[in-house]
Amino acid sequence: MELFLDPDDGRALSTQLYDQIREAIADGRLPHGGRLQPSRLVAQELGIARSTVTDAYARLTAEGYVEGRRGGGSVVQGHASPPPEMAEAPTALAPTARAAAVRRYGVGLESHPRYDLTAGRVDARLFPLADWRRCTNRALTRLARDVGYYGDPAGSIELRRTLTHWVTRSRGVAATADQIVVTHGAGHATYLMARVLLRPGDVAAVEEPGYPPITTMLRSVGVEVVGVPVDEHGLVVDALPDAARLVHVTPSHQYPLGAVLSRQRRLALLRWAGRRGAAIIEDDYDSEFRYQNRPLEPLHRLDRDGVVIYVGTFSKMLSPALRIGFAVVPPGLVPAITAIQQAVDFGVPPVTAQTLCAFIEDGYLDRHLRRTRKVYAGRHRAVRAAVAALPDSCLTPLPSHAGLHMTLLAPDAPDDEELNVRSTRHGLQLSSLRRTYQHSRPQPGIVLGFGAISTPDIPYAIELLASLYR
Ligand SMILES: Cc1ncc(COP(=O)(O)O)c(C=O)c1O
Numbered sequence: 001m002e003l004f005l006d007p008d009d010g011r012a013l014s015t016q017l018y019d020q021i022r023e024a025i026a027d028g029r030l031p032h033g034g035r036l037q038p039s040r041l042v043a044q045e046l047g048i049a050r051s052t053v054t055d056a057y058a059r060l061t062a063e064g065y066v067e068g069r070r071g072g073g074s075v076v077q078g079h080a081s082p083p084p085e086m087a088e089a090p091t092a093l094a095p096t097a098r099a100a101a102v103r104r105y106g107v108g109l110e111s112h113p114r115y116d117l118t119a120g121r122v123d124a125r126l127f128p129l130a131d132w133r134r135c136t137n138r139a140l141t142r143l144a145r146d147v148g149y150y151g152d153p154a155g156s157i158e159l160r161r162t163l164t165h166w167v168t169r170s171r172g173v174a175a176t177a178d179q180i181v182v183t184h185g186a187g188h189a190t191y192l193m194a195r196v197l198l199r200p201g202d203v204a205a206v207e208e209p210g211y212p213p214i215t216t217m218l219r220s221v222g223v224e225v226v227g228v229p230v231d232e233h234g235l236v237v238d239a240l241p242d243a244a245r246l247v248h249v250t251p252s253h254q255y256p257l258g259a260v261l262s263r264q265r266r267l268a269l270l271r272w273a274g275r276r277g278a279a280i281i282e283d284d285y286d287s288e289f290r291y292q293n294r295p296l297e298p299l300h301r302l303d304r305d306g307v308v309i310y311v312g313t314f315s316k317m318l319s320p321a322l323r324i325g326f327a328v329v330p331p332g333l334v335p336a337i338t339a340i341q342q343a344v345d346f347g348v349p350p351v352t353a354q355t356l357c358a359f360i361e362d363g364y365l366d367r368h369l370r371r372t373r374k375v376y377a378g379r380h381r382a383v384r385a386a387v388a389a390l391p392d393s394c395l396t397p398l399p400s401h402a403g404l405h406m407t408l409l410a411p412d413a414p415d416d417e418e419l420n421v422r423s424t425r426h427g428l429q430l431s432s433l434r435r436t437y438q439h440s441r442p443q444p445g446i447v448l449g450f451g452a453i454s455t456p457d458i459p460y461a462i463e464l465l466a467s468l469y470r
Contacts, residue, residue, distance in 0.1 A: 155182025
């Protein structure tokens, strides 16, 4: 415990020590059975006579707060049971109205429910722990000379080079290393773009329904967010607000409805943005998992005006816990982005970045994707089969060809709270479709994530789900 002495305090130094230790014992910060620091060390640290400390300790001992042990040492005699909840400290500080309006998404979700159909999760059992550990060791060896320094906020040049080869190979996105910015994921990449391209009060467009944290993040930086409808061809480009300076889209696999943005719409969106000089964030969050159809060309490849920012993430490919992704941006924006990264958090930790670099370079990522694609394709088939086998049609699946979730419409769904109570009772955890609507009347249904559930559990979980609606 840190002790403080105030030379301007009228009390004797030993009294100041005594008061602080007694208070810490009383409120449980110094737990029962814990040892006080040896008086010699305390005296050394505080630059005072040892007798000042022993005086304080002697008083605490006399009053029963501590017990002197033979052979030295003073042991706290506080609450044997857990201390009572500490009262909330009074504060004159309050969040601004804008900050107070920000709400967390997915609060109250369990980490390991019995049947996990939560959207946005991947299977921890598939994480390539041994390979990742090997690459982390290599990264630490490689970085040994550099641990005394902050890294490049945009990510090391090695990783940026590796990522240029990766996006070209996997998505046909042509980029040079100086166009790549390593980020804490797709959401963070979008945040950085908003910080660099938008002013408070500017308008941004997002898909409706969409991924709620994007709307939340944009509002938190003072941007006005407009929801634009989505149909079976993806974002309805004709409905974009004229004033929008930035559009966030998920063209490969619309979140959450699953549509692929048609080629016609892609071209229309690019024309729309090109005419206005508005930015398009192409959020390619899960396109590595594709079960049918060849992917359409990314917007980034079709872009002739330099308005598309391509955003990739390793949250689905590997793990959302790694917090790593990247953006391909026009080189002219890189200095402003990296200056913000440096000012905010200095970017992705170099050890994680270097580990990912080795993981891709040594072929582990390709191997991991070959394996997980098979598993997730099996789950995708199992979900479709289980839903199709339901005797009644209370759940209607939307077409789904990619990713780790499938959306089911459920017109007669109970409200979310009731559904939650019912499903939790059976150990089933779900993500509601309603929550992905931020701007208009929500449709009832489920965004069914099949990343975390084991394949044999799927038929039973879907049957359980259907029974909640009956
Ligand atoms: C549309 C969309 N974008 C981004 C993300 C998350 O990306 P990240 O973890 O890389 O921030 C998700 C997660 O499910 C998503 O659905």
